[in-house]
Amino acid sequence: MLSLVTAFVVSSFLYEGRIQKLIEKTLILNGEKIIHSYQTTSSADLIPFMQSLSGLSGNLLQLYNKDGTPLLDRNKISLLMDSAQIERVLSGDIVRHIDTSEHQNAHVPHFPVIGLPFQVNGEPYGLFVTVEKNPIEDEIMNSIHLMYIIILFFGSFLIIVAARYIVHPILRLTEATKLMAKGKFDVELQTKRKDEIGALSVSFTEMAQELAKLDQMRQDFVSNVSHEIQSPLTSISGFSKALKQKKLSEESRIHYLTIIEQECERLSRLSQNLLQLSYLQQELHPLKRSTYRLDEQLRKVVIALEPQWTAKDIEMDVQLEAITVQADEDQLNQVWINLLNNSIKFTPVRGTIRIEAGKNNHLITVSITDNGIGIPEEERADIFKPFHKVDKSRDPSVKGNGLGLSIVKKIIDLHTGDIQVSGAPGTGSTFTVTLPQSIKS
CATH class of the missing domain: 3.30.450 (Beta-Lactamase)
Incomplete structure (x- = not known):
């Protein structure tokens, strides 16, 4: 009007x-x-x-x-x-x-x-x-006035229809945001529209799905942390009570104290890994870059873990090119330790682990291959999530809390690199890390 x-x-x-x-x-x-x-x-x-x-x-x-x-x-x-x-x-x-x-x-x-x-x-x-x-002119003017009234009526009607067509999905979006504000992320907005409102509805649904995944990951993370903490605390509490018994042999006492010591170390490792993961997830995490020999770093890691792989009589096949890299040496050292530790854990006695490193143009590739239990293909997308364990029924004597690969993935991401997993179940796994030779700040 x-x-x-x-x-x-x-x-x-x-x-x-x-x-x-x-x-x-x-x-x-x-x-x-x-x-x-x-x-x-x-x-x-x-x-x-x-x-x-x-x-x-x-x-x-x-x-x-x-x-x-x-x-x-x-x-x-x-x-x-x-x-x-x-x-x-x-x-x-x-x-x-x-x-x-x-x-x-x-x-x-x-x-x-x-x-x-x-x-x-x-x-x-x-x-x-x-x-x-002139009566004809009057009739023309009356027709023009009538035309204005008709345009006003139909225009208003069409505007109301168009407004409802636009406002209705916006009202649905508003209700959906209110539900999400209350923590209900199972929201899905069905739409067949191809315009901006339709694209907004699709994006909102995708956002709700991602938030639902994040919320589930948060709940799983809290549950896993609680479980990982509760288990050693239960052992410590139980064996501490057992030590109070007067009629206890020296051998049993030493055995109980050893278990308590191992569970305390387990809690300490969990705490350290959680702190490190939290530190790596902070925004604008700085990289302490330095130039060093990557092949020498890998050899030192192999030597440092010699007690573990010699205890299982594992054969180490190390094939390394002379490579100079500019990166955060301490963080990458943690990557190689975690990956090699995992391979040693799941490689059978008298198995083989092969470590290879090479350079192609400005990219460095490091691969660690074992002949252990392997990783099913459907599990590979989740192995880098905190507390995820592929074999839920594996030997409980194998130490680990499911945080090592999460830390590895975060460090590699900070170095603008990539990590991939290959290999069939039962034949072993290969972790391949690709890094740029010079890491930018």
Whole structure:
């Protein structure tokens, strides 16, 4: 409605003045033609001649003598004129823009009026010309007004329909956000729309699904941490109570104390891994870069873990190229220790572990392959999640809390690298790490 009213006012403002001038120009031209026609018709009487032309071709005439008396039948021009305007025309001026506003309260239509002076036998006369009301024009204006009303009605109806079409999915989104604010992430907005609202609904559904996964991971993380802490605490509590017994052999006492010591070490490792994982997950984590020999670092890790792999009589096949890398040495050292520790844990007695490192252009590839239990393909997407364990029923004597690979993945991500797992279950696993030779800050 506001746009229609604005359009009407602006269009009237732009074109009313131009139309007024065009009508006045046409009236002056028609008046001059009428005067010229009379002057060239020598036998015509003035008043009958002018009376016969009044009302023809849409022009309405009124003639005034030198005394200001109207000579033709009284019409609306007589109601619009005042003596000052008549005097100006009789004195020889052409009068335009005649102000008729003071007559509007008398229900006199507002029409352009012009006054033209001329003389007959030396006597001054004033000819006033205006446009006669045309019923066809009234019908056209009524049609235009009706068109405005129809446009307003149907336009408003279509706007209401379009608004509901747009607002309804937004209301659904609002309700869905309220549910998510209460912790309910199982929200799905079905839509067939292909516009921006449809894309927003699809994105919202995807966000809700990801938040649901994150919430489930959070719950699993808390559950796993609680389990990992509760298990050694139960052992420590139980064996501490057993040590209070007076009739306890020295051998049993040493055995119980050893178990308590192992469980304390287990808690310590869990605490250290959780702190390290939390530290690595902080934003803008700085890398302490240095330039060093990667092949030498790998050899030192193999030597450091010699007690573990010699205890199982594992054969180490080490094939390393001379590689210089610019990276965080301490963090990458943790990566190789964790990966090699895992391989040693799940490689059978008298098994084989192969470590290879090479360089291609500006990329470094390090692979660690064992012939242990392997990792099922459906598990490979989750092995880097905290506390995830592939073999839930594996030997409980194998130490670990499921955080090592999470730490490895985070460190490699910070170095803008990649880690992949391959190998079939029962035949072993291969962890392949790809790193740029120069790590940017």
